[in-house]
Structure formats: structure tokens, C-alpha cells
Amino acid sequence: xxxxxxxxxxxxxxxxxxxxxxxxxxxxxxxxxxxxxxxxxxxxxxxxxxxxxxxxxxxxxxxxxxxxxxxxxxxxxxxxxxxxxxxxxxxxxxxxxxxxxxxxxxxxxxxxxxxxxxxxxxxxxxxxxxxxxxxxxxxxxxxxxxxxxxxxxxxxxxxxxxxxxxxxxxxxxxxxxxxxxxxxxxxxxxxxxxxxxxxxxxxxxxxxxxxxxxxxxxxxxxxxxxxxxxxxxxxxxxxxxxxxxxxxxxxxxxxxxxxxxxxxxxxxx
Amino acid sequence: xxxxxxxxxxxxxxxxxxxxxxxxxxxxxxxxxxxxxxxxxxxxxxxxxxxxxxxxxxxxxxxxxxxxxxxxxxxxxxxxxxxxxxxxxxxxxxxxxxxxxxxxxxxxxxxxxxxxxxxxxxxxxxxxxxxxxxxxxxxxxxxxxxxxxxxxxxxxxxxxxxxxxxxxxxxxxxxxxxxxxxxxxxxxxxxxxxxxxxxxxxxxxxxxxxxxxxxxxxxxxxxxxxxxxxxxxxxxxxxxxxxxxxxxxxxxxxxxxxxxxxxxxxxxxxxxxxxxxxxxxxxxxxxxxxxxxxxxxxxxxxxxxxxxxxxxxxxxxxxxxxxxxxxxxxxxxxxxxxxxxxxxxxxxxxxxxxxxxxxxxxxxxxxxxxxxxxxxxxxxxxxxxxxxxxxxxxxxxxxxxxxxxxxxxxxxxxxxxxxxxxxxxxxxxxxxxxxxxxxxxxxxxxxxxxxxxxxxxx
Numbered sequence: 001x002x003x004x005x006x007x008x009x010x011x012x013x014x015x016x017x018x019x020x021x022x023x024x025x026x027x028x029x030x031x032x033x034x035x036x037x038x039x040x041x042x043x044x045x046x047x048x049x050x051x052x053x054x055x056x057x058x059x060x061x062x063x064x065x066x067x068x069x070x071x072x073x074x075x076x077x078x079x080x081x082x083x084x085x086x087x088x089x090x091x092x093x094x095x096x097x098x099x100x101x102x103x104x105x106x107x108x109x110x111x112x113x114x115x116x117x118x119x120x121x122x123x124x125x126x127x128x129x130x131x132x133x134x135x136x137x138x139x140x141x142x143x144x145x146x147x148x149x150x151x152x153x154x155x156x157x158x159x160x161x162x163x164x165x166x167x168x169x170x171x172x173x174x175x176x177x178x179x180x181x182x183x184x185x186x187x188x189x190x191x192x193x194x195x196x197x198x199x200x201x202x203x204x205x206x207x208x209x210x211x212x213x214x215x216x217x218x219x220x221x222x223x224x225x226x227x228x229x230x231x232x233x234x235x236x237x238x239x240x241x242x243x244x245x246x247x248x249x250x251x252x253x254x255x256x257x258x259x260x261x262x263x264x265x266x267x268x269x
Numbered sequence: 270x271x272x273x274x275x276x277x278x279x280x281x282x283x284x285x286x287x288x289x290x291x292x293x294x295x296x297x298x299x300x301x302x303x304x305x306x307x308x309x310x311x312x313x314x315x316x317x318x319x320x321x322x323x324x325x326x327x328x329x330x331x332x333x334x335x336x337x338x339x340x341x342x343x344x345x346x347x348x349x350x351x352x353x354x355x356x357x358x359x360x361x362x363x364x365x366x367x368x369x370x371x372x373x374x375x376x377x378x379x380x381x382x383x384x385x386x387x388x389x390x391x392x393x394x395x396x397x398x399x400x401x402x403x404x405x406x407x408x409x410x411x412x413x414x415x416x417x418x419x420x421x422x423x424x425x426x427x428x429x430x431x432x433x434x435x436x437x438x439x440x441x442x443x444x445x446x447x448x449x450x451x452x453x454x455x456x457x458x459x460x461x462x463x464x465x466x467x468x469x470x471x472x473x474x475x476x477x478x479x480x481x482x483x484x485x486x487x488x489x490x491x492x493x494x495x496x497x498x499x500x501x502x503x504x505x506x507x508x509x510x511x512x513x514x515x516x517x518x519x520x521x522x523x524x525x526x527x528x529x530x531x532x533x534x535x536x537x538x539x540x541x542x543x544x545x546x547x548x549x550x551x552x553x554x555x556x557x558x559x560x561x562x563x564x565x566x567x568x569x570x571x572x573x574x575x576x577x578x579x580x581x582x583x584x585x586x587x588x589x590x591x592x593x594x595x596x597x598x599x600x601x602x603x604x605x606x607x608x609x610x611x612x613x614x615x616x617x618x619x620x621x622x623x624x625x626x627x628x629x630x631x632x633x634x635x636x637x638x639x640x641x642x643x644x645x646x647x648x649x650x651x652x653x654x655x656x657x658x659x660x661x662x663x664x665x666x667x668x669x670x671x672x673x674x675x676x677x678x679x680x681x682x683x684x685x686x687x688x689x690x691x692x693x694x695x696x697x698x699x700x701x702x703x704x705x706x707x708x709x710x711x712x713x714x715x716x717x718x719x720x721x722x723x724x725x726x727x
Contacts, residue, residue, distance in 0.1 A: 084718045113684070119723045121689050122680070208677075210684055 006056065007063045007264060009256025010047055010077060011086065012039050012070030015106030015134060016220060018250055019046035021054055021061070022257035027094075029053035030250050039070035047076070063264035065256040069107065081259055083252050084112055084123050090255025091216050092118040094242045099212040102202060102231070102239075103251070104221035106134040109202055113209040122209045129169075132201035134221045136173075140194055143174050144187070148224075154191040155226025162192035162230070173197065191226065199230035206235060214240045222248035303377060303389055303421050304338070310384025311335040323557070326526050329549030330533060333542045334380060341423060344370035350426035350485040353445070355438055356531070357431035357458065357635045361501050361539040361612075361624050362474055365494030366487040372422055373535050374445065378412040378698060382581045383529075390582070390698055393419070402444060407668035408698035409581075410441035417448050425451050427484035429477060433458040434634035437668055454480045461640050462629040470625035471618070491617050497539035498612040498620050501627075504538065505610035507547035512606050514554035516656050519563035520572065520597040521554045525587035527604025528579030531633045538627075570595035571720055572658040576602050576649050578666035578697040583705045593709075594716060599656040605648065607631045638671035645675060646682045653688050660689040660720050662712065666697045689723065691715040 004024045011018040017035045021028030029050045036042045043066065051058065066074030067086040074080060083103070091101040092114055101112040109132050113122045126132055141148040163180055165173050173194075180190050198221075206215075217239050221227050232239055242248060311331050318328035344351055351370045352363045360371040373379075381389045393415025394408050400418055402411050416422060430442045432455055446453045456473045459466040478489045508530070515522065530550075537543025563569055569591075575598045580586045590596045610631045612623030630636055637645040653661060661683060665673050672679075676692065683690040693711045695703035 082714060082718050084714075085722065115687060117726070119726055120719045121684060121687070123718065208680070210681060 005261055005264065006061050007065070007257050007260035008047060008050070008061050009086065009253040009258070009260060010043050010064065010066045010068075010071075010074045011083070011250075011252035011256060012043055012066065012068040012073060013083075013105055013107075013220075013252070014069050015138075016249065017042045017046050017068070017070070018253035019043075019050045020250055020253035020257045021050050021056070022254065022261055027246065027254060030247075030253060032247070032249055035070070039073040040075055043070065043074040044076065062268075063260040065260040065263065067252050067256040078260070079263070081256060084110055084125075085120065085259065086252040086255035087218050088112040088114055088120050088255065089118075089258050090251035090253075091218060091242075093258045094246055094251075094254065095214065095216055095240055097214045098216045098240065100206065100209070100215040101251075102206060102215065102217045102222075103219040104132070104134060104198070104202065104217065104227070105219040106138075109133055109205060111202070111205045111209050113212060124205050124208045126201065126205060132198045134219070136198070137194070137221065137224065137227075140174060140177060143177060144181070144190075151191050151195070152224050152226040154188045155195055155224075155229065158186065158188040160192060161189045162196040163189050165193050165197045192230070195224070195226040195230035196234070198227055199234040202231060203234040211235060211237070213237060216240045216242065216248070218248045218251035220249045303381070303416075303419070306386050306389060307377065307380040307384055308335070308338055310386060311338070311380065314384060323553075323562075325553040325556075326522060326546075326550045329546040330526075330529050331383065333533070333537055333546045334383065336542050337376075337536055338380075341370055341372060345423045350487065351423045352481065352485065353422065353425045353428040353430075355430045355442060356535045357433035357438060357628070357632065358429060358456065359501075359534065359538045359624065359628055359632060360536075361494070361497050362477060363429060363481065364497040364539045365478075365489050365491070366481055366485055367490060367493055369426075369481075369485050369487055370423070371536075372425070374413040374416075374422070374441065375409050376536065377416045377421055378409050379532050379536075379581075382584065382698060383532075385584075387582045387698070387700060391701070394699055397444075403440070405668060406440050407435065407437035407666070408696050410437040410668075412698060413441050414444045414448070417445050425449065426486075427452040427454070427481065429454050429456075429481065431456045431458050431628060431635070433628075434632075434638040435669065435671055452480070452484050456628075458629065458635065458639065462636075462644075466629060467622055467625045470629060471621040474621045474625055491620075494617075494620060495614050498614045498623065500541055500544055501539040502611050502614070504533075504543045504547045505606070507544065507551045508606040509608065509610070511547065511551040511554055512600070512604070514551065514558060515599045515604075517554075517558050518572070518657060519565065519569045520599040521557035521562060521564060522550075523564050523587065524575075524591060524598035525579075525584050526550060527575075527598060527601045528581070528584070528587070529603075530606065531603040534632060565591045565595050565597055567595065569597045571660070571716060571724075572597055572599055572656065573691075574598070574600060574649065574652045574656060574658050574661045575664060576652075576661060577664045577669060577672045579603055580664070580695070580705065580708065581697045582700045586705055586708070589709065590712065594713065596712070596716065598662075599658070600652050602637060602648070603633045605633060605652060607636060607648075638669070642675040642678055645672065646679055649679070650682060650686055650688075653686070658688075659724060660691065660715070663690055663692045664697075664708075665692060665694040667694050667702060668696070689715075689719045691719075 007022050009020045018032050020030035031049050064077040066077035066080035067083050071080035087103045091098045099114050103110045109126045115121045314331040318324035349368050353372050363371045390412050393412040397411040397414035613619035
């Protein structure tokens with residue numbers, strides 16, 4: 001058994017799966033991999049990989065918490081929690097001044113409002129509509145014949161002149177984008193418009209719970225600087241980033257690992 | 270003693286009605302299948318709750334509704350005049366005409382839902398929509414129109430309405446007037462609720478007296494009206510005590526009783542039956558507190574103020590919250606009885622002013638859904654503090670623009686008061702908009718994600 005309290009968080013999302021170790025009060029090894037059609041096996045594989053990276057055995061980990069859409073399939077977890085709780089706790093732990101957490105995942109968007117003590121006070125979710133999610137960016141990028149990683153480069157490659165996309169539905173936006181391409185609208189402006197479209201949807205959610213700074217963004221889409229830029233313009237604030245370059249996509253797994261530590265201490269004193 | 274199962278009872282009742290078939294017919298054109306079902310339902314519920322000594326309140330209100338139905342059927346048989354009114358119009362003034370039968374236009378829908386026969390309500394809603402009533406009109410108002418389209422209420426001598434608590438009521442009132450072609454008088458309930466507005470409404474109440482006399486053929490009696498107001502005051506005093514008793518932790522009584530309070534006020538204000546029901550509510554709460562009993566088996570874990578509208582289409586939902594989540598609703602917007610309810614019975618003018626004050630400042634919905642949003646929000650924050658709750662539930666009935674229109678301010682006030690708020694949209698009489706399972710999931714997740722961690726941290 002290693003010294004210190006080691007806990008793990010396993011976040012099985014719709015697009016990616018993540019695992020993180022939390023050792024006493026800091027982040028240990030952590031990984032991100034694709035989600036598969038076998039979430040049970042994916043969870044096990046992610047967990048074994050972080051253990052391997054850290055040179056640890058299963059017995060070294062005191063408590064495991066699962067989260068994300070596939071949390072019920074993390075069969076080796078001691079318990080599971082919602083991704084709302086996980087993202088809120090992860091963000092608050094790494095950035096204690098955070099009050100509003102925006103999580104843009106592959107399949108949904110969530111906004112969590114934390115009170116001054118870091119407890120969740122309110123949340124809103126968009127889990128009914130693909131527009132405004134990571135999946136939306138994926139398939140629009142495919143339609144444009146570019147990779148999703150190219151989106152942020154295109155966003156920053158010219159003046160800021162986002163086209164206004166009028167459709168509310170991702171399927172119709174795709175048609176609209178194809179029309180714009182055929183009209184020879186410069187690609188950067190189309191991409192800026194796409195990001196602006198996501199930002200306006202997310203901003204509407206943020207306003208529903210009430211914007212309280214500091215605001216941070218988590219989830220895979222947080223790594224797209226174009227979306228972050230559009231969101232900052234829309235909300236007229238500067239979004240905070242996590243210290244030490246911690247990957248915002250890891251926040252669910254980190255939060256789950258932190259909560260695992262708290263649960264262990266509560267149960268074992 | 271464990272409570273009898275409502276589900277089991279409902280299925281037993283269905284079987285019973287099927288067995289009886291045509292033998293169950295109650296005579297009269299207004300007493301069609303819809304009334305048979307609710308009458309049988311009420312009777313079955315009384316049988317159900319009589320077995321349970323802990324259900325004094327439920328038993329009293331269901332019994333009261335059966336008495337009201339008996340009165341309505343008797344009025345038809347005896348040829349007594351009937352006056353329809355709406356839920357914004359407390360019936361005391363109409364009761365000042367001896368022998369006149371009051372019928373709230375929401376009555377049948379309330380009874381259908383009370384006895385678990387929501388399919389009948391759905392059919393009435395669909396019928397109203399098919400007739401041209403806009404889908405965005407409140408479901409209870411659509412159902413009222415459906416009820417009248419089917420001739421399910423006794424023919425009125427006239428109708429007395431208030432243009433409150435909402436636009437939907439006005440739409441329904443217009444439809445009912447058009448359908449029945451009966452004389453109708455509509456009170457203009459002002460935006461504010463100050464003394465000037467009380468005088469304004471009291472003047473209209475006085476002017477309504479000759480209208481009622483003319484169309485019912487019965488002379489209004491100030492002496493009977495005084496007795497009615499005194500009865501209304503007795504009901505008010507019991508309800509005021511009951512409101513106080515429900516502050517107790519743990520909450521002594523089932524959550525769904527608070528949802529039924531508005532039905533009590535609308536149907537029974539000024540009627541000895543109303544006082545008996547209010548007394549039963551009060552006595553049950555008092556006795557259970559004295560015995561140290563909680564309504565939640567195993568003890569309550571969470572308390573919440575339910576704001577906006579109850580889940581009428583499935584009143585068992587409240588039982589589910591108590592048994593599965595250990596969550597109790599000590600008070601809601603429909604149960605809250607504001608302290609200005611007592612009517613000064615010393616003179617005719619003081620009685621009219623007292624009734625106007627009650628209509629403006631006390632009747633749930635009428636109190637909160639007009640005037641500045643501050644009334645609505647302040648009541649909520651006061652209830653949260655008085656009933657020491659862990660969170661609030663804003664159950665956004667989709668037709669209720671008056672509440673939903675202020676949701677941003679409502680959320681803001683909740684945040685400032687550090688009261689977690691769950692918000693969802695549904696339709697209180699139509700389960701097709703949001704199924705009960707979705708509401709159950711919303712509440713379960715909110716407790717898991719927000720309420721429980723906060724309690725644990727505290």
C-alpha cells in the first residue's frame with residue numbers, strides 16, 4: 001500500500017472516457033480515451049491504464065467513483081455520481097474562485113452554479129438538442145471536409161466576421177452551412193458563425209442560472225479556442241482557465257476522484 | 270396502521286363499476302358517466318380513508334365533495350336555481366341567496382383528478398381544443414369548456430365570475446357565456462390589492478346583488494350573508510391554525526393536503542362543510558404533532574416549498590415523494606392561507622369589503638398572480654423561511670404565464686436568499702405534456718446533485 005490517500009474517478013462520457021487519480025490533494029496520472037460500445041470494458045481499461053502510468057496496483061486505491069453517462073457501467077466503482085456534481089467539484093477544487101461552471105460535452109451542455117461555499121445551488125442542462133454540443137462540431141467539420149481540430153485555427157485565421165446562422169436545429173444548420181460554402185463565403189467566417197451559434201445557445205443557459213464570476217468552461221469543447229472566444233464575446237467576460245494547464249476535459253474524472261476522497265474520509269474517519 | 274393502497278382501490282373500483290354496468294345509472298341528464306365515475310370515486314375514497322384513522326383530512330374533503338355533488342343533484346331535482354362561478358370568485362355572496370346552488374366551473378375536473386380518473390379530463394380537454402379553444406389556454410379551463418360542451422353541469426340561472434386569476438379563465442368564461450347564452454356578470458379585479466382596490470371590488474360585489482336576484486328570482490338576505498361570512502371566518506380560523514401547525518418539523522400530515530386547500534376555498538367558503546373540512550385538517554395535524562408522528566415513514570429527510578401548481582393529474586405523486594425520497598411539502602402556493610381572510614361582519618359594507626379583501630389578498634393564485642411580481646416572490650421567500658425548507662420547487666404549469674413570466678426574477682431572488690430552486694415545466698391536469706416519471710426524475714436528480722450534498726456539507 002502506497003503512502004497517502006489515493007482515490008480514482010472514472011468518467012464514461014458519450015464520446016470520450018476519462019480516468020484520474022487524486023492523491024491527497026493533487027492530481028495524479030490521468031488519461032482520456034475514446035468511448036466504445038462496451039462501456040464496462042472501457043472503464044476497466046481506462047482505470048488500468050492510469051494505475052499503470054502511476055505504477056500503482058488496484059489495492060493502492062482507497063475509493064473509486066464513477067460518473068458520466070456510462071457511470072452505471074463502472075462496475076468496480078464504490079459508487080457513482082452525476083456528472084453535474086463531478087464537474088462542479090472538479091472545477092471548484094482546481095479553481096476555488098469558480099462560481100459558474102459551463103460543461104460542453106459530446107452529447108449535452110450543462111451549466112452549474114456554485115454558491116460561495118462551493119456547493120451546487122442550481123443547474124440547467126440542454127440534453128435534448130444536438131446543437132451546441134461537441135457532436136455538432138464533429139459532424140459540421142466532417143461536412144466541411146476538415147478535422148475538428150482545424151476549427152479553432154480557422155476561427156482565428158482572419159477578421160472576426162461571423163456569419164449569422166439562423167437555424168435552431170443542427171440538421172438545418174448543416175444545410176445552411178453548405179449553402180454558405182456554395183456562396184463562397186470565406187470558411188473562417190462560417191466557422192466563426194458556427195462557434196457563435198454554439199456560444200449563443202450556451203449563453204442563454206448561463207443566463208438562466210445567472211452568471212456569477214468566476215466562470216470556467218469544462219468538457220471537450222473547452223479545448224476549442226474558437227468556442228471559448230465566441231462565448232467570451234457573447235457573455236462579455238473573460239473565462240478563467242485552470243492552473244498548471246490542467247485539461248478541462250478531465251474535470252468530470254477529477255471531480256469524481258476528489259469526491260471519492262471525501263467519501264472515503266467520511267466513511268473511515 | 271399502513272395506508273390502504275390508492276392504486277389497488279382504483280382498480281377495484283373500475284372492476285366494481287364494470288360489474289354494475291347500467292345498474293349504476295344516476296338519473297338526470299347531467300348525471301352521465303362522468304358524474305357516475307366521480308361520485309363512485311368519491312364514495313370509494315371515503316370508504317378507503319375511513320379505514321385509516323390517520324386520514325381525517327382526506328376523508329373530510331372527499332366527503333365534502335360528495336355532499337356538494339348531492340347538493341347539486343338535489344338542486345336539479347328540486348328546481349332550485351344554480352349559479353356558476355370561477356375559482357377567482359369566492360362563493361359567499363351567492364350563498365346570500367337562500368337555496369341557490371353554487372357550482373364552480375372547475376368542479377368536475379377537480380373531482381376527476383381527485384378520484385384518479387384523469388382520462389376523463391383528457392377527453393374534455395381534447396373536446397375543447399377540437400371546438401376551437403386555443404391549446405395554450407390552461408388545461409382546467411379547457412376541461413371546463415369541455416364539461417359545458419357535454420352538458421355536464423346543471424343549467425345555470427346566471428354566472429358570476431371574477432377576471433382573475435389569469436387570462437385563461439377569461440378565455441374560458443367567454444366560451445362558457447357563448448355556449449350557454451346565460452346572463453353573466455364579470456367582476457373587474459384590479460391589478461393592485463390596496464384599500465382603494467378593495468373599495469372598487471366591494472362596489473362591484475354590491476352591484477352584483479340585484480343581478481343575482483333578478484336571474485335567480487330569490488331575494489338576497491343580508492342576515493344570511495352575515496351567517497355565511499361568519500361561517501367563512503370559522504373556516505379561515507381553522508385554516509390559519511392549520512397553516513401554523515404544518516410548520517412543525519417533522520411535518521405531521523401528507524403533502525397532498527396543501528394542494529387541496531384551494532379546492533376547499535373555492536367550493537366550500539361560507540359553507541359549514543368547509544368549516545368541517547378545515548377543522549379536520551387542523552385536528553389531524555394537531556393530534557399527530559401531539560403524538561410525535563411524522564407523515565414520512567422512517568422520518569422526513571427533506572422539506573420543500575412547492576410553488577406554482579400541484580401535480581393534480583397524479584395526486585399519488587405526493588405519496589411517492591414521501592415514501593421514495595423522504596421529501597415532504599409542508600406548504601405550497603395553494604395551501605398558503607394569508608392572514609387577511611377574516612371578514613368584519615358588523616355592517617353590510619364591512620362584509621362586502623371583507624369579501625373583496627379576501628378575493629384580492631387571500632385566494633391562492635388570485636393573490637399571487639396579479640400585481641407586481643414582488644407579491645409572488647415575497648410569499649415564496651416567506652414560506653421558505655417559515656416552513657424551514659431545504660429547497661424550493663417551481664412547478665411551471667405551462668399555461669401559467671403569470672408565474673413563468675417572472676421566472677428570471679424568481680430565480681434571482683432564490684439565489685440571493687441561497688435557496689436551491691428546482692424548475693421544471695409541466696401541465697397540472699394533462700400528463701401528456703410532462704409525464705409524472707419525468708418529474709420524478711427531475712426531483713430525484715436535484716436532491717442527489719444539489720440538496721443532499723448541501724445538507725451533508727452543512
